[in-house]
Amino acid sequence: MPEPFDVEAHVRRLSDDGYTVIENFADAAALAAARAALAPHLGSHHGRNAFEGFATERVYTLVARGKVFEDLTAEPRLLALLDRFLQPGYLLTASQAICIYPGEAAQAVHFDDGFYRQPRPRPAISLSLIGAIDAFTAANGATDIIPGSHRWSDADIAALSPQKALSMLQPVVMPAGGAIVFQGTLLHRGGSNRSDGPRLAFTNQYCEPWGRTQENFYLGVPRERVQAASPRLQDLLGYNIWPPFMGQVTGSHPLKSLEEGWIAPVERQTP
Numbered sequence: 001m002p003e004p005f006d007v008e009a010h011v012r013r014l015s016d017d018g019y020t021v022i023e024n025f026a027d028a029a030a031l032a033a034a035r036a037a038l039a040p041h042l043g044s045h046h047g048r049n050a051f052e053g054f055a056t057e058r059v060y061t062l063v064a065r066g067k068v069f070e071d072l073t074a075e076p077r078l079l080a081l082l083d084r085f086l087q088p089g090y091l092l093t094a095s096q097a098i099c100i101y102p103g104e105a106a107q108a109v110h111f112d113d114g115f116y117r118q119p120r121p122r123p124a125i126s127l128s129l130i131g132a133i134d135a136f137t138a139a140n141g142a143t144d145i146i147p148g149s150h151r152w153s154d155a156d157i158a159a160l161s162p163q164k165a166l167s168m169l170q171p172v173v174m175p176a177g178g179a180i181v182f183q184g185t186l187l188h189r190g191g192s193n194r195s196d197g198p199r200l201a202f203t204n205q206y207c208e209p210w211g212r213t214q215e216n217f218y219l220g221v222p223r224e225r226v227q228a229a230s231p232r233l234q235d236l237l238g239y240n241i242w243p244p245f246m247g248q249v250t251g252s253h254p255l256k257s258l259e260e261g262w263i264a265p266v267e268r269q270t271p
Helices: 007-016 028-041 067-073 076-085 154-158 162-168 223-228 231-236 254-258
Strands: 019-022 056-060 091-100 126-132 143-145 179-183 188-190 199-207
Touching (some): 028 091, 067 199, 076 126
Antiparallel strands (some): 019 179
16 A cells, blocks of 8 residues: 655645655556657657747647646545645646756756746745656656745845856656656756657646646647546546636536537627
8 A cells, every 4th residue: 555645744845845746646457558659749840949848748748648648637645735835726837747868958947836927935826746657767857956046036036146046956767657746936948958868747737726827728638538537537628617707608507508509609609
């Protein structure tokens, strides 16, 4: 039996350091299923810019690429942590796989909720998870983080020199199946891959219920997949109301749009 999950210990690390690691987030069966689901999508193209990575492949809308990714997106231990930092009704904002190939350079240092332009210091508007399908090592592109930087102000970040950042970055070394969960204000980067093999991972990001999501899952996830999803995953994809009425569809609950035979109200109305 797996060890009991100590929610409070992980919450303390997320609060104090800006991140925590769940070493047994995905078991061997989930990792095998993830590899099988990703196999048809890898090997065709690399990133379009330095941030995506010219020697990196990304598979977007990962939540719709296999049942295993639906399960990992709504994993109960993860949701227990998110419940402590985000308001009820929080949303999935991004879901992708990232494969970093040998020779890839390190990303620029950044924080994930930087496109929400509220001044820092502030509470995180999103939290991220990066799960290791391949083990993360210091040489193969493990995520580099600056612990404690989630509390920094805009001025602190502006004053950070590249040399100082390099001296503070720490690689997140973890086994296959491990996952790092971190606040959207934590400075980090994808590391350089100096090994002779790829580093495959999956990542999900979750945002406050009032935030605009990075990926438009209404268009990206086919309706029949949403219909078959669990109620919790439907919530994460936006098929719910944030009170009193954010997310409504022509005055009705968005779940009604998943009913068989549903027709948009504007299409039912006659002149």
